Amino acid sequence: MKSFDRSDGKLVLAHILFAFAALLIGGLAGMLQGAVRGGTLTLPANIGYYELLTAHGVLMGLIFTTYFIIGFLYSGVSHTLGGKLLPAVKKLGWIGYIVMSVGTIIGVIVILLGKASVLYTFYAPMKASPWFYIALALVVIGSWLSGFGIFYQYWKWKKTNSGKLSPLFGYMSVVTMLLWQIATIGVAVEVVVQLIPWSFGWVEQVNVVLSRTLFWYFGHPLVYFWLLPAYICWYVVIPKIIGGRIFSDSLARLSFMLFLLFSIPVGFHHQLMEPGISSFWKFLQVVLTFMVIVPSLMTAFSMFATFELNGRAKGTKGLFGWVKVLPWKDVRFFAPFMGMLIFIPAGAGGIINASNQMNAVVHNTLWVTGHFHLTVATSVALTFFGITYWLIPTVMGRVLTPRMNRLGIIQTILWCIGMFFMSGSMHTVGLLGSPRRTAYTTYNDHPDAILWMPYHVAMAIGGFILLAAVLLIVYNVIALMRAPKGETEYPIGEVSDASEPTPRFLERWGMWIGIAVALILFAYTIPLIDMLNTTVTSPGYVTW
Amino acid sequence: MHLHRLEKIWLSIGIGMLAVFLIVIGTMAFSMGIKPPSEHHHTIDPTKVSETAPFDQPGLRQTGDNRYEAVMVAYAFGFEPEKMEVPVGATIDFTVTSSDVVHGFYVVGTNINLMVVPGEISHLSHTFDKPGEYLILCNEYCGTGHEYMATTIVVK
Amino acid sequence: MHKKDEPSLKGTFVSVLLLGAFILVSWLGIFFLFMARN
Numbered sequence: 001m002k003s004f005d006r007s008d009g010k011l012v013l014a015h016i017l018f019a020f021a022a023l024l025i026g027g028l029a030g031m032l033q034g035a036v037r038g039g040t041l042t043l044p045a046n047i048g049y050y051e052l053l054t055a056h057g058v059l060m061g062l063i064f065t066t067y068f069i070i071g072f073l074y075s076g077v078s079h080t081l082g083g084k085l086l087p088a089v090k091k092l093g094w095i096g097y098i099v100m101s102v103g104t105i106i107g108v109i110v111i112l113l114g115k116a117s118v119l120y121t122f123y124a125p126m127k128a129s130p131w132f133y134i135a136l137a138l139v140v141i142g143s144w145l146s147g148f149g150i151f152y153q154y155w156k157w158k159k160t161n162s163g164k165l166s167p168l169f170g171y172m173s174v175v176t177m178l179l180w181q182i183a184t185i186g187v188a189v190e191v192v193v194q195l196i197p198w199s200f201g202w203v204e205q206v207n208v209v210l211s212r213t214l215f216w217y218f219g220h221p222l223v224y225f226w227l228l229p230a231y232i233c234w235y236v237v238i239p240k241i242i243g244g245r246i247f248s249d250s251l252a253r254l255s256f257m258l259f260l261l262f263s264i265p266v267g268f269h270h271q272l273m274e275p276g277i278s279s280f281w282k283f284l285q286v287v288l289t290f291m292v293i294v295p296s297l298m299t300a301f302s303m304f305a306t307f308e309l310n311g312r313a314k315g316t317k318g319l320f321g322w323v324k325v326l327p328w329k330d331v332r333f334f335a336p337f338m339g340m341l342i343f344i345p346a347g348a349g350g351i352i353n354a355s356n357q358m359n360a361v362v363h364n365t366l367w368v369t370g371h372f373h374l375t376v377a378t379s380v381a382l383t384f385f386g387i388t389y390w391l392i393p394t395v396m397g398r399v400l401t402p403r404m405n406r407l408g409i410i411q412t413i414l415w416c417i418g419m420f421f422m423s424g425s426m427h428t429v430g431l432l433g434s435p436r437r438t439a440y441t442t443y444n445d446h447p448d449a450i451l452w453m454p455y456h457v458a459m460a461i462g463g464f465i466l467l468a469a470v471l472l473i474v475y476n477v478i479a480l481m482r483a484p485k486g487e488t489e490y491p492i493g494e495v496s497d498a499s500e501p502t503p504r505f506l507e508r509w510g511m512w513i514g515i516a517v518a519l520i521l522f523a524y525t526i527p528l529i530d531m532l533n534t535t536v537t538s539p540g541y542v543t544w
Numbered sequence: 545m546h547l548h549r550l551e552k553i554w555l556s557i558g559i560g561m562l563a564v565f566l567i568v569i570g571t572m573a574f575s576m577g578i579k580p581p582s583e584h585h586h587t588i589d590p591t592k593v594s595e596t597a598p599f600d601q602p603g604l605r606q607t608g609d610n611r612y613e614a615v616m617v618a619y620a621f622g623f624e625p626e627k628m629e630v631p632v633g634a635t636i637d638f639t640v641t642s643s644d645v646v647h648g649f650y651v652v653g654t655n656i657n658l659m660v661v662p663g664e665i666s667h668l669s670h671t672f673d674k675p676g677e678y679l680i681l682c683n684e685y686c687g688t689g690h691e692y693m694a695t696t697i698v699v700k
Numbered sequence: 701m702h703k704k705d706e707p708s709l710k711g712t713f714v715s716v717l718l719l720g721a722f723i724l725v726s727w728l729g730i731f732f733l734f735m736a737r738n
Contacts (some may be wrong), residue, residue, distance in 0.1 A: 050685065076562055125662060126645050126687070208646065208661055250545050273657055275582035275664035282580055283573060290562045297558040300719055301551050304712035312708065319711040344719055348726045351562075355727070357580050358568045358734045360655040364648050364683035431733065433557045433652035435683035441691035446679045448652045498707060525637025536663040538590045541618045541645050548706055558720055561721045565727060577737065596736040 003487055008078040008085045009395030011093045013481075016388065017073025018101065019064045020184075020477050025108075026059030027470035034422070036440050038460025039453065043300045048110075049439035050117040055108065057120030061222075061376065062139065063104050068215060068384050069229045070096070070146045073173040075391060076232070077150050079490045080167035080315035081157040089149040096146030103138025106131055116208070117544040119437060121219070124211045127540030130199040133191050138266035140184050142193075165502055168249060169236050169492060174509075175256040176228040180223055183264055183515065186217035193276055198540060205537035213531060217265035217524065224263035224292075226376050228256065230383040233336055234303055237387070239493030241333050242326055244310030246493045247302045250502040255295035255302075257506060261516050262292035265523030272359040276515040276535055280529045289354045290522060296347055309496065331399075331408030332491075337384030338416055339379040349427070367430025370423040378419050382412060385473055390488055392480040398484035406478055414469040422462025429455035440528065580660050581668040581680060590637035593617055595635040604628045607637070616640045618647035618660045621689030623680060629698040635671040636697075648683035651697065672699040 004365050031053040035041035036049055043049060074093055077084045085093065110116045116132035154174045158166060190211050197203045235252045239245055246252065268285035269275055311322020327333045349371040353362055362368055393400050430436070434452040443449040505511070547555070573579040590643045593599045598615045602624045607613045614636050617624045630636060640649050642662040648659040649666065653676075672678075682693035 048688070050688070050690070078570075115572070117687075123646050124685075208663055212646075212661075230647070251547070251551075254545065271659075272580045273582075274586060274659040275661055275666045278585070279573060279579045279583055283570060287566060292567055293562060294555070294559060297555060297716070298551075301554055301712060302588075303718050304715045305548070305551075305732070308709055308711045309707055311711075319714055322711060344722055348723045351565070351723060352727055352730045355565060355730075356573055356580055357655075358569065358730055359580065359735050360657040360729055361737070363657045364650065406572045433650070433679075435648070435650065435681060437685040438683070438692075439691040443679055443681060443692075446694075446696070448679050470720050503545055534585065534587060536587045536589060538662045541687075543645055543689075548709055550709045554713060554720075561720060561724060568731070652711070653737065655734060675711045 002083060003076055003397060004395050004490060005084045006397070008090065009397075010076070011085070011090060011097070012071045012075040012078075014097055015067045015074070016392065017477070018097075018104075019067035019071065019384075020474055022059040022063040022067065022104075023057075023470060024474050026031055026056050026064060027467055029053070029056040029059070031467035034460040034463025035308045037438075038457045038459070038463075040460055048114060048117055048544065050119065050437075053437060054117050054171070055111050055373055056118050058107060058111065062136075065226050065376065065380070066100070066139070066143055069141065069176070069225065072229055072232075072384070072387060072391065073150060073176065074146075075395060075490070076169035076236075076492075077153050077173050079169070081153050081170040082160075085149075086153055086156060089153045092145050092149030096142045096144070096149065096276060098142070099145060100139045100142030101181045103135045103142060103533075104162070106138070107135030110135060114544070121215060122199075123215075124195065124208050125538040125540050127199050127542055130196055133195045133199055137188065137191050137196070140188055140361060144181065144184070147181055149364045150174060150177050159437060163212075163323060165249075166507065167391040167492075168246070168252060169252060171507070172228065172232045172236070172256050175230070175260050176225065178513065179228065179260050179263065182520075183218050183221035183225065183449065184265075190214035190218075205539055207531075207535055207537050209274075209535040210528075210531050211494075212271060212274070213277075213524075213528065216270040216494060217264070218267075219270055220262045220267050221397055223372075223376065224259050226380045228259060230336070230380045231256075231299060233383050233387055234299070234340060236493050238303075238333065238336055239306050239310075239489050241330065241390075242310055244306055244313070244493075245496035246499065247305040247309065247496060248499045249495045250500060250506060251298060251302060253502060253506045255298045257512050258295040259292065260297075260512060262295075263520055264516065265519045266292065268523075268527075269354040270360070272356060273363045276531065277527055278530075281523075285523055286354055286356045288519070290351075290517055293347070293351060294345075311348055324353070328501070329405075329409065331405050331412060332386055332389050334409055335389075335412045336383040339382040339386070342374055342382075342416070342419075342465060343379040346371065346379055349374065362430060364435055365430035366426040366434045366436050369436045370426030370430055373419060373426065374421045378415070378423070382415060385411065385415075388473075388477060389480065390491060392477065393483055393486075393488040394490050396481060397487065398480070398483040399488055400480070401483055402481055404483060407472065407479070410473040411469055411476060414465060414472060416467030418462045418469055420462070422459050422466060424464065425455040425458040427460075447479045545569045548596045558565065582664070582666045584667055587663055588641055588642065588663040588665055590641075593641055597662040598639065602629070604636075612636045614638045614640075616649075618642045618649060618682065618693075620644050620647075620687050621682070621693040623649075623682075623693070623695045626695040627698070628696075629700065630672060632675045632699055633673060635651055636667060636700070637669045639669065640666045645686050646684055647686050647693070648681075650681055650683040652681065654678070657683070672697075
């Protein structure tokens with residue numbers, strides 16, 4: 001067994017630890033928010049609810065995720081694409097890390113100083129301090145550099161191994177960072193071209209509809225940037241952990257290419273209730289959104305197939321005999337599996353959200369908050385936690401102990417219980433009308449709002465349980481770093497013998513990128529031209 | 545590329561179901577007029593809302609037999625006019641804009657759920673078949689007083 | 701043309717059908733809620 005390159009390991013670990021630091025602070029904020037809405041806590045005068053909410057969104061949805069993803073991807077790229085990062089790639093990784101971290105620190109300071117209580121969507125014409133937008137730009141630019149590193153390592157591997165099929169982890173990493181690269185162009189234009197000059201006062205007005213459109217052009221693929229690394233774990237790592245095989249290499253790659261194609265030209269489904277976009281283009285992007293559901297339907301089949309074939313190879317019989325031979329007591333399987341299971345209600349909720357006029361039932365209610373606490377905060381987060389239990393030992397030359405594994409199982413269960421209370425209540429009270437992103441209120445004791453309170457209390461309870469679960473994962477991370485020394489193999493699955501050879505068209509990057517760009521142009525050109533011709537601009541406001 | 549027979553069947557069922565969803569919502573949207581709000585695109589100078597008709601005179605006006613127009617302005621942190629009242633069965637055509645930041649306009653218990661964007665005018669019509677005191681609240685974060693931004697509409 | 705025996709994936713098929721049913725039921729639930737409120 002080749003041990004993980006120590007120097008690469010430092011880069012990976014730096015990302016993972018920063019991610020969990022963000023999770024800790026973000027988790028604390030989240031618990032406080034739940035307590036406030038549940039009526040159990042009044043914040044001291046110098047901390048605003050919306051300040052906390054901004055910090056929570058940014059730290060959880062942008063920092064925890066991006067850092068973990070880059071760290072995880074770099075680890076797999078190092079291991080599968082040559083066994084060691086090229087010097088240029090390692091440099092890009094570190095520079096990216098530093099640039100992102102400078103941005104994060106500036107951003108968090110500005111938020112906690114109360115100069116950027118605009119939430120993590122920072123909708124204009126609410127105008128934050130220019131340093132908030134600069135901080136965000138630095139995080140994005142840093143991530144681009146990290147992405148370039150992955151592209152370069154992959155490209156070099158292709159050149160040295162010409163004619164060979166690229167390793168699945170490396171291939172999927174490139175798709176993920178490519179998706180990110182294309183998606184972030186939207187938010188980069190919004191932030192650099194529109195918001196920074198405007199918040200500095202060099203430009204008086206901002207085009208609000210355009211800024212929202214650029215944000216959501218980014219905002220939807222953002223969630224696939226979160227999801228795809230979890231899918232990498234499910235497709236590539238989990239088969240190894242359960243002692244099985246990857247069901248189909250080609251279908252796995254195809255699903256990723258479909259994500260590249262269909263997760264970007266769909267931003268309007270976050271803008272369905274807005275003026276300024278015609279119902280034709282809204283519906284068109286809804287149709288494209290429904291197409292991005294297909295690779296997830298394929299993934300569900302692949303996952304179950306992997307489990308079933310694993311079971312049958314080990315002699316199980318019947319429809320569900322394969323359940324018995326899965327390593328339920330192994331947190332490296334159990335945590336990602338819970339992520340998979342919870343993706344069922346998570347994805348179902350997403351389909352509802354995107355259903356054109358049906359969005360009116362749920363838009364800006366706590367249902368939406370419930371939805372993304374299932375998707376990113378459970379499916380993706382639990383998968384990331386599950387990865388951590390082998391990733392830290394692998395890169396540090398240590399081993400996972402039975403005690404740590406047990407704590408991991410407990411942490412996973414605690415997370416699921418907390419999320420059941422919190423997200424379950426959010427979905428329900430959202431359907432009853434309770435709005436998201438809103439501090440404690442009873443709207444003058446209106447009967448509808450009084451009806452919501454028990455659910456808000458359940459959310460607060462869920463929030464407390466989740467904070468305990470956050471503290472436990474942070475403890476586990478620290479304990480993993482001090483685990484006994486030893487060698488942990490990087491778990492990469494092998495493809496099943498029954499899987500057909502992978503067709504080469506799946507590696508025709510130019511073609512796939514071309515189709516992705518064509519779809520984006522198709523979905524956005526006419527609405528954007530219309531926006532630029534007909535919409536008006538607005539001055540900025542500081543309403544907090 | 546080879547797909548297992550059962551995967552082909554699954555994907556056909558899955559895609560078929562999604563197609564049915566799309567046909568249902570598409571037909572409702574384009575044949576029955578049940579579509580997302582603000583179909584007609586009108587703009588306004590967001591700094592001159594109080595000087596621009598019809599928002600220079602926000603309010604509830606009867607426009608026909610059990611038909612009303614509600615011309616409303618959302619601002620940080622309230623709605624103008626407040627506390628409207630209509631008889632049961634009334635249809636209200638809402639026309640709403642913002643004089644400052646983005647707000648939400650949500651009538652709890654109904655499908656009236658609009659984004660109110662400065663520079664744009666939001667439209668939606670709704671028939672109030674059930675009596676009650678409906679809570680209208682802002683469901684898009686707009687600043688410190690966001691959680692107080694609400695009014696009511698009484699349907700008698 | 702050599703035809704390989706396909707492995708049994710009946711359990712997989714049933715599982716994804718259950719998943720599909722969940723999607724269908726939840727979508728219909730919100731659809732009817734939307735229609736009721738319209």
